[in-house]
Amino acid sequence: MQKTPDFTEITPTAAIENGRHGARAKCLQRLIRLDMPVPLSVALSFQAVRTLAAGGSIDTTGLLRVFGEHPLVSVRPSAETADWGGPGTILNIGMSARMAARLGETIGAPAAEQLYRRFVQAYSVEVARLDGEQFPADQSLSAALRTYEAEMDEPFPEDPAVQLAEVLRSMARAWGGTTARLLRQGRGAPADAGLGLVVQRMALGLGQGECGSGVIQFIDPATGARQITGRYKSQAQGREALDNGEDALFLTRDPRGPSLEERCPPAFEELLEHGRRARVGLREEMQIEFTVEDGPLRILDAVRVPRSARAAVRVAVDLADDGIIPREEALMRVEPSAIAQLLHPQVDPSAPKEVVARGIAASPGAATGRIVFSAKAAQIETTKGEACVLVRHETSPEDVRGMHVAKAVLTERGGVTSHAAVIARGLGVPCVVGASTIRIRSRDKTLVTPAGQVFGEGDIITVDGSTGEVLSGAVDMLVPALDDGFQTFMAWAEEAGDIGVRANADTPADAATARRFHAQGIGLCRTEHMFFEDDQLTVMREMIFADERGDRQAALDRLLPMQRDDFRRLFEIMAGRPVCIRLFDPPLHEFLPKSRDGVRQLAEAMGLPASRITERVEALSEFNPMLGMRGVRLGITVPEIYEMQARAIFEAAVEAGHGGAVVEPEIMIPLVSARREVELVKSRIDATAAAVRNATGANLSYRVGVMVETPRAALRSGEIADHTDFLSFGTNDLTQMTYGLSRDDAGRFMGTYVEQGVYPVDPFHTLDVEGVGELLLLAAERARGTRKDLVLSICGEHGGNAESIAFCRKAGFSYVSCSPYRVPVARLAAAQLAISDRPNREKHTISQWIAQMLRLAPPSHSG
Numbered sequence: 001m002q003k004t005p006d007f008t009e010i011t012p013t014a015a016i017e018n019g020r021h022g023a024r025a026k027c028l029q030r031l032i033r034l035d036m037p038v039p040l041s042v043a044l045s046f047q048a049v050r051t052l053a054a055g056g057s058i059d060t061t062g063l064l065r066v067f068g069e070h071p072l073v074s075v076r077p078s079a080e081t082a083d084w085g086g087p088g089t090i091l092n093i094g095m096s097a098r099m100a101a102r103l104g105e106t107i108g109a110p111a112a113e114q115l116y117r118r119f120v121q122a123y124s125v126e127v128a129r130l131d132g133e134q135f136p137a138d139q140s141l142s143a144a145l146r147t148y149e150a151e152m153d154e155p156f157p158e159d160p161a162v163q164l165a166e167v168l169r170s171m172a173r174a175w176g177g178t179t180a181r182l183l184r185q186g187r188g189a190p191a192d193a194g195l196g197l198v199v200q201r202m203a204l205g206l207g208q209g210e211c212g213s214g215v216i217q218f219i220d221p222a223t224g225a226r227q228i229t230g231r232y233k234s235q236a237q238g239r240e241a242l243d244n245g246e247d248a249l250f251l252t253r254d255p256r257g258p259s260l261e262e263r264c265p266p267a268f269e270e271l272l273e274h275g276r277r278a279r280v281g282l283r284e285e286m287q288i289e290f291t292v293e294d295g296p297l298r299i300l301d302a303v304r305v306p307r308s309a310r311a312a313v314r315v316a317v318d319l320a321d322d323g324i325i326p327r328e329e330a331l332m333r334v335e336p337s338a339i340a341q342l343l344h345p346q347v348d349p350s351a352p353k354e355v356v357a358r359g360i361a362a363s364p365g366a367a368t369g370r371i372v373f374s375a376k377a378a379q380i381e382t383t384k385g386e387a388c389v390l391v392r393h394e395t396s397p398e399d400v401r402g403m404h405v406a407k408a409v410l411t412e413r414g415g416v417t418s419h420a421a422v423i424a425r426g427l428g429v430p431c432v433v434g435a436s437t438i439r440i441r442s443r444d445k446t447l448v449t450p451a452g453q454v455f456g457e458g459d460i461i462t463v464d465g466s467t468g469e470v471l472s473g474a475v476d477m478l479v480p481a482l483d484d485g486f487q488t489f490m491a492w493a494e495e496a497g498d499i500g501v502r503a504n505a506d507t508p509a510d511a512a513t514a515r516r517f518h519a520q521g522i523g524l525c526r527t528e529h530m531f532f533e534d535d536q537l538t539v540m541r542e543m544i545f546a547d548e549r550g551d552r553q554a555a556l557d558r559l560l561p562m563q564r565d566d567f568r569r570l571f572e573i574m575a576g577r578p579v580c581i582r583l584f585d586p587p588l589h590e591f592l593p594k595s596r597d598g599v600r601q602l603a604e605a606m607g608l609p610a611s612r613i614t615e616r617v618e619a620l621s622e623f624n625p626m627l628g629m630r631g632v633r634l635g636i637t638v639p640e641i642y643e644m645q646a647r648a649i650f651e652a653a654v655e656a657g658h659g660g661a662v663v664e665p666e667i668m669i670p671l672v673s674a675r676r677e678v679e680l681v682k683s684r685i686d687a688t689a690a691a692v693r694n695a696t697g698a699n700l701s702y703r704v705g706v707m708v709e710t711p712r713a714a715l716r717s718g719e720i721a722d723h724t725d726f727l728s729f730g731t732n733d734l735t736q737m738t739y740g741l742s743r744d745d746a747g748r749f750m751g752t753y754v755e756q757g758v759y760p761v762d763p764f765h766t767l768d769v770e771g772v773g774e775l776l777l778l779a780a781e782r783a784r785g786t787r788k789d790l791v792l793s794i795c796g797e798h799g800g801n802a803e804s805i806a807f808c809r810k811a812g813f814s815y816v817s818c819s820p821y822r823v824p825v826a827r828l829a830a831a832q833l834a835i836s837d838r839p840n841r842e843k844h845t846i847s848q849w850i851a852q853m854l855r856l857a858p859p860s861h862s863g
């Protein structure tokens with residue numbers, strides 16, 4: 001292998017590569033190719049920096065010779081990816097008493113002395129590692145030199161080659177430090193990531209005439225809207241204009257104060273021109289660092305503008321709309337997880353915050369409110385117009401009404417597919433679950449944090465469901481905005497994707513959200529969630545309590561019109577798109593009251609003594625409800641429930657189809673483990689359909705499918721497929737049963753398990769491809785062996801996760817179904833997967849575009 005030279009002058013044709021010299025060096029070369037006035041720059045290779053870090057040396061005298069006599073330079077870090085960071089830039093290397101005297105003749109003695117002082121201070125702190133507090137900004141040069149000499153027991157180095165060698169060595173070593181390493185690895189850098197360095201001739205920013213430095217960007221980093229932002233400061237260097245805003249100038253005319261545009265119109269005009277060229281040539285929105293040196297402009301550096309998720313989408317769309325990048329590249333430029341941030345309010349990353357506890361980030365977004373410890377209190381607070389956060393050990397169906405009105409939910413127990421997590425995601429309510437270090441004392445209504453801080457009912461906290469953090473008090477938020485940019489971006493994603501994306505939507509409100517996010521249908525309607533409405537819950541409880549068949553039927557007869565109404569609204573909202581309704585799934589005891597208050601209320605409603613209610617609740621309680629009488633087992637044992645639901649679905653379909661709309665409901669049977677279960681339930685559904693057909697004369701068509709969520713259903717899918725039109729994998733239960741791990745209890749130890757590498761990730765969040773995935777593939781193969789055209793899909797929470805979508809796509813599933821708020825995330829992930837699979841995508845399209853765009857770049861001022 002050819003040895004990389006230690007340093008290379010950055011010229012338009014020099015062999016500068018991201019992978020050998022870093023992104024900054026490469027970016028500077030691009031700016032130079034675009035004819036920008038970049039000061040002479042030299043790139044040090046990763047290899048050279050490694051040599052320095054290991055105690056070796058490079059020819060700094062030779063390096064400085066490139067800059068001619070009496071060089072004055074800066075050194076900037078250049079990691080392979082700009083996001084990986086690096087040590088801070090050091091300016092003014094080469095300053096000494098002699099140099100100050102020489103420079104004083106051209107820029108004036110005070111400016112020259114200031115440059116020297118700045119260098120002594122930076123060198124002392126960054127290179128000699130002396131305490132920064134000993135070098136305050138208002139210190140004189142002689143005081144800085146005295147402090148250095150006293151602390152180091154030697155005079156300040158005057159030889160530029162020695163200064164540079166020490167600066168380079170200290171930066172090389174800083175890159176190997178633990179904090180820097182952890183930080184960049186957290187941003188995706190590999191363990192052996194290299195650092196390059198750029199040595200650049202100083203453009204002073206200090207001196208006679210109009211001298212100064214500034215930073216300009218052409219978008220608002222919060223929204224992505226085209227707008228010039230940044231600052232300029234006279235007699236300043238580097239990014240000082242941003243750090244010390246007091247006497248900094250605006251860039252464009254501004255009623256709040258003077259601007260560069262007014263003070264120095266030619267430099268401003270030139271800057272705009274460079275900005276335009278950088279955008280087209282670098283195919284990005286760049287933040288440009290510049291210096292004005294008694295008139296002429298210098299471009300020192302450019303980095304990608306750091307931006308919010310909303311801005312990232314807007315910028316990608318604008319670049320594509322302006323023909324600078326192809327659409328497919330625009331789609332590849334935004335992380336799917338950024339889309340999730342965009343849909344919900346987020347804690348402002350620049351706001352101060354006090355984290356009082358942590359749990360599992362279960363439903364994205366953040367919200368602030370007063371603590372309440374019960375669903376009832378949540379409802380009361382909400383009627384008073386107060387925002388509240390519902391805090392529970394864990395949630396159950398009883399809490400759903402409270403979850404509807406609460407701004408956020410926090411639970412002590414549970415994992416990413418626990419009741420609280422699933423419901424909150426569906427509602428789009430920020431949620432943190434499994435915050436196992438907090439203690440909730442229901443009796444005195446307090447929440448105690450791990451540090452012993454006590455919060456009572458009514459105290460204000462903020463729950464950040466994107467990070468899993470619980471914060472004390474209110475925190476500044478960034479509000480979501482689904483602007484035109486977002487809509488366009490999602491429309492492009494829809495066009496590019498090649499696997500369907502449906503929503504898990506239980507209520508008309510969910511369905512409306514699903515439509516807003518362009519879901520292609522409903523992939524799972526968990527019908528039991530409809531029973532949580534006040535009126536339905538009471539009737540439901542009466543049905544459960546009924547001893548006699550006739551009483552049960554009477555309650556079901558009252559539920560029928562309510563369900564029918566809900567289904568009709570779903571069909572209408574989805575306007576002809578598929579709607580897959582799952583028959584009742586949870587164990588009945590989930591609907592029974594748990595609190596003393598709840599028992600009393602039900603006793604009143606039913607005219608029974610409270611003791612009777614308690615007795616019955618105890619009789620219906622199950623030891624392991626997830627494996628007990630739920631799903632199809634209930635459907636077989638108490639067939640009236642499914643019959644009522646099937647009738648409600650068919651009658652709703654007839655009603656919704658009156659105007660000529662096509663409504664073809666899909667009915668799904670949950671928790672199947674045997675073929676016979678499907679035969680029995682299907683024959684009853686068919687009989688109900690026949691009855692509705694007879695009664696209404698309508699021409700009903702529908703499809704019946706099975707949820708594959710027990711390992712046995714997966715193994716026996718070949719024979720189950722014989723009786724169904726589709727199979728949908730319920731990977732929440734399937735994961736639970738494959739691991740033998742309760743989804744509600746997993747949160748207690750999941751963190752430890754992942755930390756210790758027992759599981760690489762939480763399998764309830766990212767599909768376990770090796771285990772559960774094998775069951776999925778096997779089931780798909782066996783089912784297709786029976787029926788080649790069988791529609792396969794996934795509707796567990798994994799449906800919204802990019803890695804899991806990749807798996808489903810490879811396995812040839814027709815669609816994934818996830819919470820409405822995750823539909824856009826899933827849609828983008830699906831589009832990116834499809835684009836990545838296109839043959840020769842990178843090589844062909846993008847290189848063509850680059851060539852074309854560079855040809856279109858307008859000529860520079862100087863050229």
Ligand code: PEP
Nearest residue numbers: 709730731732733795796
């Ligand atoms: C599942 O088990 O994956 C599923 C979608 O159903 P639920 O979460 O309602 O049990």
Ligand code: MG
Nearest residue numbers: 709730732733
């Ligand atoms: Mg399930």
